[in-house]
Amino acid sequence: MTYGVDEYQRRTPKGRAAWERAAKLIPGGVGSAIQFKQPYPMYIGDSRGSRVWDLDGNEYIDYSLCYAAMVAGHANPVIVEAIKRQAEHGTLYGLPTTLAGDLAEEIIRRYEGVIDMVRFTQSGVEATQTAIRLARAATGRKTIVKIEGQYHGGTDHLLVSIGGAPADAIGPDDHPRSTADSAGLLPASTEYTAVVQFNDLDQMGRAFDEHDGDVAGVIVEPAMTNGGVIPPLPGYLEGVRELCTRKGAVMIMDEVKLGCRIAPGGATEHWGVKGDVVTLAKAIGGGVPVGAFGGRRELMEQISPLGSAVHFGTYNANPLGMAAGLACLTKVMTDDAYKEMTRLTTRLADGMRDALKETGVAAHVVQVNTLGGIFFGLEGQPNNFREAAKNDTAKWDDYWFGMLNRGVIPMGSAWFEEFSMSAQHTDEDVDRTLQAFEDCLRAIA
Numbered sequence: 001m002t003y004g005v006d007e008y009q010r011r012t013p014k015g016r017a018a019w020e021r022a023a024k025l026i027p028g029g030v031g032s033a034i035q036f037k038q039p040y041p042m043y044i045g046d047s048r049g050s051r052v053w054d055l056d057g058n059e060y061i062d063y064s065l066c067y068a069a070m071v072a073g074h075a076n077p078v079i080v081e082a083i084k085r086q087a088e089h090g091t092l093y094g095l096p097t098t099l100a101g102d103l104a105e106e107i108i109r110r111y112e113g114v115i116d117m118v119r120f121t122q123s124g125v126e127a128t129q130t131a132i133r134l135a136r137a138a139t140g141r142k143t144i145v146k147i148e149g150q151y152h153g154g155t156d157h158l159l160v161s162i163g164g165a166p167a168d169a170i171g172p173d174d175h176p177r178s179t180a181d182s183a184g185l186l187p188a189s190t191e192y193t194a195v196v197q198f199n200d201l202d203q204m205g206r207a208f209d210e211h212d213g214d215v216a217g218v219i220v221e222p223a224m225t226n227g228g229v230i231p232p233l234p235g236y237l238e239g240v241r242e243l244c245t246r247k248g249a250v251m252i253m254d255e256v257k258l259g260c261r262i263a264p265g266g267a268t269e270h271w272g273v274k275g276d277v278v279t280l281a282k283a284i285g286g287g288v289p290v291g292a293f294g295g296r297r298e299l300m301e302q303i304s305p306l307g308s309a310v311h312f313g314t315y316n317a318n319p320l321g322m323a324a325g326l327a328c329l330t331k332v333m334t335d336d337a338y339k340e341m342t343r344l345t346t347r348l349a350d351g352m353r354d355a356l357k358e359t360g361v362a363a364h365v366v367q368v369n370t371l372g373g374i375f376f377g378l379e380g381q382p383n384n385f386r387e388a389a390k391n392d393t394a395k396w397d398d399y400w401f402g403m404l405n406r407g408v409i410p411m412g413s414a415w416f417e418e419f420s421m422s423a424q425h426t427d428e429d430v431d432r433t434l435q436a437f438e439d440c441l442r443a444i445a
């Protein structure tokens, strides 16, 4: 029995009632499967700053932050004001406004020398989906290479080997098999999506050899954040870059989670490796659904109406999202904000390591600037999804409910997610979180 589940149920009767109603109307009672957690998902009633309140009025310090999207924190007054101001003038025109140019300019400034032009979407998945279409259009080739355990959104060609397949289906460690991780995919999804393990350049090189002349692009999240947090080994991203250049393939840096979050210029700035196309979302929308893809001018000029790679969308570059994103990036996420968020995340990660030592619980804590992760039962840093998946997931469940019951949403709602900091978290939040963490560890040790 998972530690803390009974207590969670005792504290959340309104949440349970809301879920029982929703579950009759909406599959699983949730908008996305990741929001579902046994025995029933949390239902949120309100949020502000670093805090959210559930329907039962319980308060939580939030480090899930909608899977790292809420960089500015909840209901940030600067962003609320920008949204209100825009809403008074309309929320959708189906025709352009100057706001998209302003936000594009800010993104291009942050990704100078990498992104010359940007197109906006509503979400990360539309950005990655269109990026792979662009790679295929630009090269006239079919195969996309992706990393096992990396998640790029629920599009058919990328719902491959995201980590859901049983052990007997995934192939050997040095030669992963492409697995269809959803019913309803065409065979073409696995046929044209080659899969390799993260941090292994030999496998990447072999994938190019096996699909000689047909690799349109490689899509890579520069540090994994959906298989636990796994940074790239030194030289890995450079090696992928070199292979893509040599073989004429498009390198797609999926920075949906990391972009404009771990640094002003995201993973590109942090690791200094330049993709041909960068996909963005989450942080760039300031809490409103916005995604984007951008890259070198000659590639982006292949997007319709300039070129023949189609990109459509009723809600693309809608003024509400553009206004929120612009306020977030230009007014909230200053250079100082990134520094402060990194300082707080370092305090949190260091304090977690101290508490683990103190209580004798085995776990590895990893930090990348403003976000981090924890692997229970692992002493060292895993370097790919298969190593990460050996973590003690039962212990993670104990930690999840143990922390909820102590007023902290410790991270996104699964072991393979991350904890992240917002611009509204404080030292006091970190102090309280560390106290809760140590208490929780003592209870689950």
Ligand SMILES: Cc1ncc(COP(=O)(O)O)c(C=O)c1O
Binding pocket: 067, 122, 123, 124, 125, 126, 128, 151, 152, 153, 154, 221, 225, 226, 254, 255, 256, 257, 281, 282, 291
């Ligand atoms: C790295 C990465 N790419 C793409 C996506 C898909 O983004 P969205 O959920 O906005 O469609 C996600 C979602 O978490 C992600 O983490």
